[in-house]
Amino acid sequence: MSVVKGHPGEVMKKPSDTQRSFVVQLHQARRLHYDFRLEVGGVLKSWALPKGPSLDPTVKRLAVPVEDHELAYADFEGTIADGEYGAGTVMVWDRGNWVPEGAEGVTEALRRGELKFRLRGKKLKGSWVLIRASRLGWLLIKHRDRFASATDVTVTKPLSTLSGRSLAEIAAADQGRPDPRGPVGHRRGRR
Numbered sequence: 385m386s387v388v389k390g391h392p393g394e395v396m397k398k399p400s401d402t403q404r405s406f407v408v409q410l411h412q413a414r415r416l417h418y419d420f421r422l423e424v425g426g427v428l429k430s431w432a433l434p435k436g437p438s439l440d441p442t443v444k445r446l447a448v449p450v451e452d453h454e455l456a457y458a459d460f461e462g463t464i465a466d467g468e469y470g471a472g473t474v475m476v477w478d479r480g481n482w483v484p485e486g487a488e489g490v491t492e493a494l495r496r497g498e499l500k501f502r503l504r505g506k507k508l509k510g511s512w513v514l515i516r517a518s519r520l521g522w523l524l525i526k527h528r529d530r531f532a533s534a535t536d537v538t539v540t541k542p543l544s545t546l547s548g549r550s551l552a553e554i555a556a557a558d559q560g561r562p563d564p565r566g567p568v569g570h571r572r573g574r575r
Contacts, residue, residue: 406503407458407479408437410551413472418538420447420524422482422501424490427452431522436538437508439526447514447522461546463558473555476546477538480505500527506545507537 404423411419411432418436421428431447438445461476484490485500493499497516503509510531515523526532543550549557 403481403483405455405458405479406482406505408433408477408505408508409460410436410475410477411470411472412474412551412555413470418477419450421453421458423455423458424494426455428455428457429494431514431524433524437524437526439508439531439533439535439537441526441528441532444523444525446517447524448520449522459546461544461554463555473551473558475544475549475551475554478505478507478545480508485511497522507541 405428406423407419407421407428409419409421411417415434418433419430420433420437421430423429430450430453432450433445433447435445458479459476461474463473464471481504483502483504484493485502486493488496490499494514499514500511501513502511508531510529511527513525513527515525517523544554547554
């Protein structure tokens with residue numbers, strides 16, 4: 385398993401064995417998408433969500449697996465320089481903790497292709513499931529609970545939970561700044 389080197393950021397508190405961190409980052413790379421990341425085994429397991437998360441249990445959102453990232457990346461908000469892996473502007477759209485549901489271990493649930501979990505974020509809360517739909521993709525689905533809604537949370541809550549800024553404000557503030565990772569970044573390709 386390869387891990388993308390994280391950007392410098394705050395050190396996150398170590399969660400308990402059952403409570404782990406999660407982050408959803410809005411990422412303007414070649415295409416605008418959301419990156420959904422769950423802390424699993426000391427890294428952030430990551431899926432790209434082309435349309436972002438939905439609070440509506442009738443909506444199944446495609447979740448394409450991407451490379452794992454270091455835990456420090458959960459706090460990265462800024463612009464990644466052109467030519468670097470993931471070039472573009474990144475916003476911390478939501479973050480918090482997550483807890484697996486059920487007695488099965490997380491690694492086994494992911495191997496089997498169905499991970500049920502509870503999110504405790506600023507925007508995303510309650511019960512969810514990731515289901516492998518094919519060899520190349522998963523589906524992220526909100527369970528019916530008191531946090532389910534037909535409201536499009538990506539429209540009603542568009543700002544960063546880290547800084548309160550929009551994606552455009554983050555990009556404008558970072559113009560002319562050097563890459564926060566230093567002179568050598570991860571160069572596996574662009575997303």
